[in-house]
Amino acid sequence: MKNKSKFLYLSPVVIYAIVLILFPILYILFLSFQTNDNYGGIIYSLTLNNYIKIFDIVYLRVLFKSASIAFITTVICILISYPFCIFISEKKPNVQKILITLVMVPFLTNSLIRTYGWIVLLRKEGVFNSILQALNICDGPISFMYNNMGVFIGLVYTLLPFMILPVYSSVSKIDKKVLEASEDLGANAYHTFTKVILPQTLPGIFNGSLMVFIPAIGMFFIADLLGGGKIMLVGNLIKNQFLVSRNWPFGAAISIFLIVITFLLVKLYKKTGGNMDDLGGF
Amino acid sequence: MKKVMVKLDNVKKDYEGKKIIKGISLDIYEGEFLTLLGPSGCGKTTLLRTISGLEKVSSGKIYIDGEDVTDVIPRKREVNTIFQNFALFSHMTVEKNIGFGLKMKKVPKSEIKTRVKEVIELIQMEGFEDRKPTQLSGGQQQRVALARGIVNKPKVLLLDEPLSSLDMKLRKQMQVELKRIQKKMGITFIYVTHDQDEALSMSDRVAIINNGVIEQIDTPRKLYDAPKTKFVADFIGESNQFNAVVVSTQNDEATIKLEIDLEIKVKNNHYDVGEKLTVIIRPEQFRLAREKDITNCFVVKTKEHIYSGSFTKVLGKVGKKEIEFIIYNDDDYTKNEEVKLKFSSDDIVILEENNEE
Missing domain, CATH: 3.40.50.300 (P-loop containing nucleotide triphosphate hydrolases)
Structure with a gap:
């Protein structure tokens, strides 16, 4: 009886996960071993060609470029959110709640719409350039977008909350008494940070990094809108395979490749002594 | 040193x-x-x-x-x-x-x-x-x-x-x-x-x-x-605290009256007549009194018995004053409406009221 009701409670989640997550992924996995015909159709076969194709120099270059953009985005997000989270965690609990809620407010609007908003701010005749020129800070307009900078601004802006939330959760979990204990035992501020605060917040940083790095590889619309189509992320690559080249099997193979890399990163984290519980902890 | x-x-x-x-x-x-x-x-x-x-x-x-x-x-x-x-x-x-x-x-x-x-x-x-x-x-x-x-x-x-x-x-x-x-x-x-x-x-x-x-x-x-x-x-521990007043003083002895209408003789510690004191008696300092005891004795109406293994704690009342005392299991005691208790003047602690605040 008890088991039955337990299943009943869980069934919406289970059905959701199976129908909307597991099936599509299995389908993508299945597709990745097929071949496409010239008209975008699928020829059912069993081939590893799509995976071999990923290691073509052209695609490796996209992968590398994309990974370095995602990596730099991740580092910028860490550098912004860490001090911010320490700042928040020192406020009163009520103020903390308000500030964290504010971090999540942007989620209320579709990120594509928000990216269009950035175009208004960043373009040559945009808000930023008008202000800068009106104040005579610079002569000509600065190219904020249609280049790497535009992509970075867009990625950091969109993904920052995903870094702030896990980092905040680990920073706010640090017991003030533990910091006092460190001071009491003779550690100066530098050692308290490097030996006590940083190691205890590492899971949060890693968790945030995963949640920034992986989407950053795939956010094709930011590269399209703010990069002016000059910058190709893996996300653009996948999108193009599905929508432009009509080569679904190859697009599927790249997608599976990304999923495998994500798994490997988590494995690596576990290997280096990370606790899996800390990853789900926010 | x-x-x-x-x-x-x-x-x-x-x-x-x-x-x-x-x-x-x-x-x-x-x-x-x-x-x-x-x-x-x-x-x-x-x-x-x-x-x-x-x-x-x-x-x-x-x-x-x-x-x-x-x-x-x-x-x-x-x-x-x-x-x-x-x-x-x-x-x-x-x-x-x-x-x-x-x-x-x-x-x-x-x-x-x-x-x-x-x-x-x-x-x-x-x-x-x-x-x-x-x-x-x-x-x-x-x-x-x-x-x-x-x-x-x-x-x-x-x-x-x-x-x-x-x-x-x-x-x-x-x-x-x-x-x-x-x-x-x-x-x-x-x-x-x-x-x-x-x-x-x-x-x-x-x-x-x-x-x-x-x-x-x-x-x-x-x-x-x-x-x-x-x-x-x-x-620290349990205590019964009584307000008291000095009734009379002799050379090295003083008579004080507790708020439960009981006069006892204690050592005179430069008391003045009319001076207010606080008398502290621990629950275990009370003993069951026998018929013949007359000094330092009073009668308590018992209200509650709390059994605690080797002893029983008893809550009682004298007039409006609540009293707590202890009965040991080997005491010759049966649950009773009224109990006569005694204590020794040597055991009790006397605080001069003006020490307070």
Whole structure:
């Protein structure tokens, strides 16, 4: 009886996960071993060609470029959110709640719409350039977008909350008494940070990094809108395979490749002594 | 003459306009186990934190081993604190936790290793060196927290309600353990608790703190036998407190009248006739009276009997005054509506009312 009701409670989640997550992924996995015909159709076969194709120099270059953009985005997000989270965690609990809620407010609007908003701010005749020129800070307009900078601004802006939330959760979990204990035992501020605060917040940083790095590889619309189509992320690559080249099997193979890399990163984290519980902890 | 290890000189602490500590002076001797005991919010933890330096004093001076440390930052003071919730470093192993203080003091690695090994033996935690704190029980975490402090051989170890998160049985066990370790290491312990049993069973001296001042500082026995204020009498053990007034004085004897309409003769301590006193009688100081007893006797209407194993606690009333007394199981006593009690004038404690406030 008890088991039955337990299943009943869980069934919406289970059905959701199976129908909307597991099936599509299995389908993508299945597709990745097929071949496409010239008209975008699928020829059912069993081939590893799509995976071999990923290691073509052209695609490796996209992968590398994309990974370095995602990596730099991740580092910028860490550098912004860490001090911010320490700042928040020192406020009163009520103020903390308000500030964290504010971090999540942007989620209320579709990120594509928000990216269009950035175009208004960043373009040559945009808000930023008008202000800068009106104040005579610079002569000509600065190219904020249609280049790497535009992509970075867009990625950091969109993904920052995903870094702030896990980092905040680990920073706010640090017991003030533990910091006092460190001071009491003779550690100066530098050692308290490097030996006590940083190691205890590492899971949060890693968790945030995963949640920034992986989407950053795939956010094709930011590269399209703010990069002016000059910058190709893996996300653009996948999108193009599905929508432009009509080569679904190859697009599927790249997608599976990304999923495998994500798994490997988590494995690596576990290997280096990370606790899996800390990853789900926010 | 014992050496003074910690000296507090009129220490005051205000916090957001509230006076937490209102001028405490106190000498703590080398190797002593001193407990700061008081209800929550009395300022005992704040006082402890001023000694560790984690809290700055508003005025007054603090000396450790003769040196003025009032303005010295915590890490430069030769004291260590054991925190209430242990405050262990959750990402470090037991060994690393214990060795942290030594590492920060740049003690050579080989020496850290031997000293950590020594204290791990002392706290009987061999074999747990590589565990993380989350893999330990509460009692084991407590031992590690203790070891992390004593390994540095501080001049004074400050303990902030270290046993409060442990269950009853473990707490009793750790009390014995703490006392053993303190004796063996010879370190001065300053111990904060609100648990009077803990304070009485472990301490050499106990300072009773209330409202930011020391009410009384004495050995546990003296605190119980000769409380100096109503608060102390009430806080340490159970007590019946009676208002009384001096009726007449002879040379070395005085007659006083208790509020339960009972006149007793007590030693004259320069009393004036009409002077108001407080008489304190512990529940166990009452005895069942026999028919023939006439002095120091009164009749109680019993209300409740609380059986506690070797004795029974009885709540009763004389007029409107509530009385608590104890009946031992071998007493010739049957539950009764009325009981005649007696007590000895030598046992009772008399406080002069004007000592109060």
